[in-house]
Amino acid sequence: xxxxxxxxxxxxxxxxxxxxxxxxxxxxxxxxxxxxxxxxxxxxxxxxxxxxxxxxxxxxxxxxxxxxxxxxxxxxxxxxxxxxxxxxxxxxxxxxxxxxxxxxxxxxxxxxxxxxxxxxxxxxxxxxxxxxxxxxxxxxxxxxxxxxxxxxxxxxxxxxxxxxxxxxxxxxxxxxxxxxxxxxxxxxxxxxxxxxxxxxxxxxxxxxxxxxxxxxxxxxxxxxxxxxxxxxxxxxxxxxxxxxxxxxxxxxxxxxxxxxxxxxxxxxxxxxxxxxxxxxxxxxxxxxxxxxxxxxxxxxxxxxxxxxxxxxxxxxxxxxxxxxxxxxxxxxxxxxxxxxxxxxxxxxxxxxxxxxxxxxxxxxxxxxxxxxxxxxxxxxxxxx
Amino acid sequence: xxxxxxxxxxxxxxxxxxxxxxxxxxxxxxxxxxxxxxxxxxxxxxxxxxxxxxxxxxxxxxxxxxxxxxxxxxxxxxxxxxxxxxxxxxxxxxxxxxxxxxxxxxxxxxxxxxxxxxxxxxxxxxxx
Ligand SMILES: [Zn+2]
Numbered sequence: 001x002x003x004x005x006x007x008x009x010x011x012x013x014x015x016x017x018x019x020x021x022x023x024x025x026x027x028x029x030x031x032x033x034x035x036x037x038x039x040x041x042x043x044x045x046x047x048x049x050x051x052x053x054x055x056x057x058x059x060x061x062x063x064x065x066x067x068x069x070x071x072x073x074x075x076x077x078x079x080x081x082x083x084x085x086x087x088x089x090x091x092x093x094x095x096x097x098x099x100x101x102x103x104x105x106x107x108x109x110x111x112x113x114x115x116x117x118x119x120x121x122x123x124x125x126x127x128x129x130x131x132x133x134x135x136x137x138x139x140x141x142x143x144x145x146x147x148x149x150x151x152x153x154x155x156x157x158x159x160x161x162x163x164x165x166x167x168x169x170x171x172x173x174x175x176x177x178x179x180x181x182x183x184x185x186x187x188x189x190x191x192x193x194x195x196x197x198x199x200x201x202x203x204x205x206x207x208x209x210x211x212x213x214x215x216x217x218x219x220x221x222x223x224x225x226x227x228x229x230x231x232x233x234x235x236x237x238x239x240x241x242x243x244x245x246x247x248x249x250x251x252x253x254x255x256x257x258x259x260x261x262x263x264x265x266x267x268x269x270x271x272x273x274x275x276x277x278x279x280x281x282x283x284x285x286x287x288x289x290x291x292x293x294x295x296x297x298x299x300x301x302x303x304x305x306x307x308x309x310x311x312x313x314x315x316x317x318x319x320x321x322x323x324x325x326x327x328x329x330x331x332x333x334x335x336x337x338x339x340x341x342x343x344x345x346x347x348x349x350x351x352x353x354x355x356x357x358x359x360x361x362x363x364x365x366x367x368x369x370x371x372x373x374x375x376x377x378x379x380x381x382x383x384x
Numbered sequence: 385x386x387x388x389x390x391x392x393x394x395x396x397x398x399x400x401x402x403x404x405x406x407x408x409x410x411x412x413x414x415x416x417x418x419x420x421x422x423x424x425x426x427x428x429x430x431x432x433x434x435x436x437x438x439x440x441x442x443x444x445x446x447x448x449x450x451x452x453x454x455x456x457x458x459x460x461x462x463x464x465x466x467x468x469x470x471x472x473x474x475x476x477x478x479x480x481x482x483x484x485x486x487x488x489x490x491x492x493x494x495x496x497x498x499x500x501x502x503x504x505x506x507x508x509x510x511x512x
Contacts, residue, residue, distance in 0.1 A: 120453045127452050133392060134418060135475050138505050139448060139455040140463045147446035148465060155444070155492045200447035200460075200486075248465045248475040253444055 003095045004225030004232040005382070006105075007036025007218035008344040013182040013332030016212040021053055021062075021113040022069040024214035029070035029109060032216035036228055043218070044103040046070075046077035049090035049110035050336035055125040056114050066109060083129035084285060085371030086110065087215070087339025088378035092238050094219050104221045110340030111214040122210050126335070129372040131246035143207055143286065145247050145373040147199035150288035152253035154201070157303030159291065161201055165192035166309045167287035168205040168329055174316060175326025177357040182211045182332030206287040211332030215341040233347040236272075237381035239265035245375040256374035259296040263379055266366070267298075270381040274298035277381075278362040279321040279349055281342035283370040284328050293368050294322060297379075321359040324349060339369035343380060350384035390431050395419050402500030404438050406470060407431040415470040438498030440466040440508055445478055445490060462486065466496055466508055477501070480509030 009031025011024050019027075025048070033040055046067045053059040067077035082089040087110035094108035114122055127136040130145060153159045169189055175181035187205065195204035225232035241261035244250055251257055267273060274297060282297070284290035291305035299320050300308045308314055314322035325331045325345040328338060346365035348354050365382045390407055395418050398405045406417035411428030417436065422429050445464030448455075455461070462478040479499055481489050489510060496508040 119450070120456060123450060124452045124454075133396070136452065138463060138475060138477055139451060139458065139461060140475060141448055141450065141452060143450070144446045144448050144463050148444040148463070151446060151492075152444040197447065197449045197460075199449060202446075246475070248473045253465070 002222040003098050003235045004220050004222050005217055005235065005343065005347045006220045006225050006228045006232055007032040007038065008216070008347050009035060010180055010215040010341055010344045011213050012180050013211045013213035013334060015115045017115070019113070019212065021050070021057060021059070021111045021214070022065055024113065024212060025066040025109055025111040026070045028111070028214040028216040029072070029107065032107070032218050036218040038105065038218065038228060040071050042105050043072055043075065043107045045097055045106045046072055046075050047090040047094040047106065047108045048077065048079045049087035049340055050079050051081060051083055051086045051112060052125055052128065053113065055128070056112065056117060066111065072107065081336070082376045083371035084283065084335050085339055085369045085376040085378050086336035087341065088367065088369035088380065089339070089376070091217065091339055091343055091380065092240060092378055095235060095238050098219055098221055104224060106219050107216060108219060108340060109214060109216040110337035112334035112336045113212050114210045114334060115212050119210065134246055134248070141199060143199040143202055146286040146288055147202045148247065149253055149292065149373065150201055150286070153288060153292065156254050157306065159303070159306040161193060162189065163291065163306035163310050164202070164206055164287040165189050167284060167290045168192045170309060170315060171284065171323050171327040171329040174324050174357055175330025177355070178326050178331060181326040181330055182209055183326070183330045202286055202288070208285050208328035208333035211334045213332055213334035213337050213341065215337050215344045217340060217343055217347070231351045231384070233350045234383050235380055236383050237266040237270035237379070239269060240376070240378045241265070243375050245372055247373045250374070255292060255302065256296055256370065256377060258374055258377035259293065259368065259370060259379070262377040263297050266379040266381050272364060272381065277320060277364055277366050279324055279346065279359045280366040280368060281323055281325060281327070281345050282368040283338070284323055285333060285370070287329065289370065290322065290327065297366065297368060316357055316359055324354065324357045324359055339367065339378065342367040342369060343382070346382050350382055390419050392419050399506050400504030404436045404498045405433050406436050406472060408434045415472060417468065417472040417474065437469050439469040440496045440498070442478070442490065442492060442494050442496055443467055443473065444492065447483060447486060462490070474506060477505050477507040478509070479507045
């Protein structure tokens, strides 16, 4: 399979008080359309990733609303919800619509406006990604689910809080190099380790922030891509898998089975191995999630993800660059936008336009977007 | 009829009444909790409710410091994943000890026992 990314756009991430989701979305789309150098009239369909504007903004019916404000009124426009993997779900369906032969050019966007609510209500809203009857009802939170994964990983492999903190330090460094990132400041290990607890053993710096933001991609049929750009980025695999929404019913607490299945399918589809991947934007909603992602994707053996980040193997100039954008941790995690933002970063990197955070000689990149505590996993592979 | 109601709501109602019950599959004897429409082992949908022993062991846990809105005022509290003696796993509150001593008291694999909670929240306490 091949579909081309011919345009990308992304807003600044952060607490953007004066902007609503529709304004953020329209801004990202404007950047993407300009980047692709196309007329909005050439776009045939719109796919919107959004987790829960319903709870964050008391707003449903996001598909047509976003399309209208982005100047794309009249087109088919649908919102995709798969918790934190909503963005990649929208991307996957944009890809499928082109592969079906129905469309030549489509727009995929992701958006979330989270900061209108106080933290306790955001925590409530995010907890609907877990099993409401058996998890949220007993007082489990989303950080709590990943904290239990972290505790299990520590018991099984000796993973340490210092190794978790190393993920935060690395991603803050990368975010410092990314002008669109929510956080543009470096932190050290002590600061991460001494932060207040959110859900033991995860502290504040183990958690991605509550962010606003939007991102957009223009996708085109492979054979027409070069009419629009000299630097098309090709999507060579799209794979998705699911698992129980509840964490307690999973086979493993130290690995996400859905991510492993999606990774195997994606590598097969792309005809590449984990060793050939130059950079990956992975779903580090919590520091432990990045460590497990690098194991599930086959970059490191189970239990070796912690030592790998501690030894610097996942830095921008390391063996494999993990989250050169700063990841969810430092770039920010506007939930339903994240999967699209990851694809934007990989596209920029493969074009060689990432500036100070450029992974040198990047040929093949991967995105890994997870919903909830692992019930949805969506992986895409890109080649320049 | 209560005895024929193999629903999730009935399971949760038993817990709120201080009873931990599961479904026993008539086909293969597998114990199912929380309820599902079919046995995951043999596919049968013939069940009966049985009392579970309440004995379990601890698989992993966390201390919640930032709670959802409705649990404000209860922090810090412990949420864990437990494996029942009969096989099924559940997520539950771990109660009945000083949370500040969790590192000394809670050990992965340790024995726990079902503890009826006034609020109807599924809870287990360490057997120490
Ligand atoms: Zn059975």
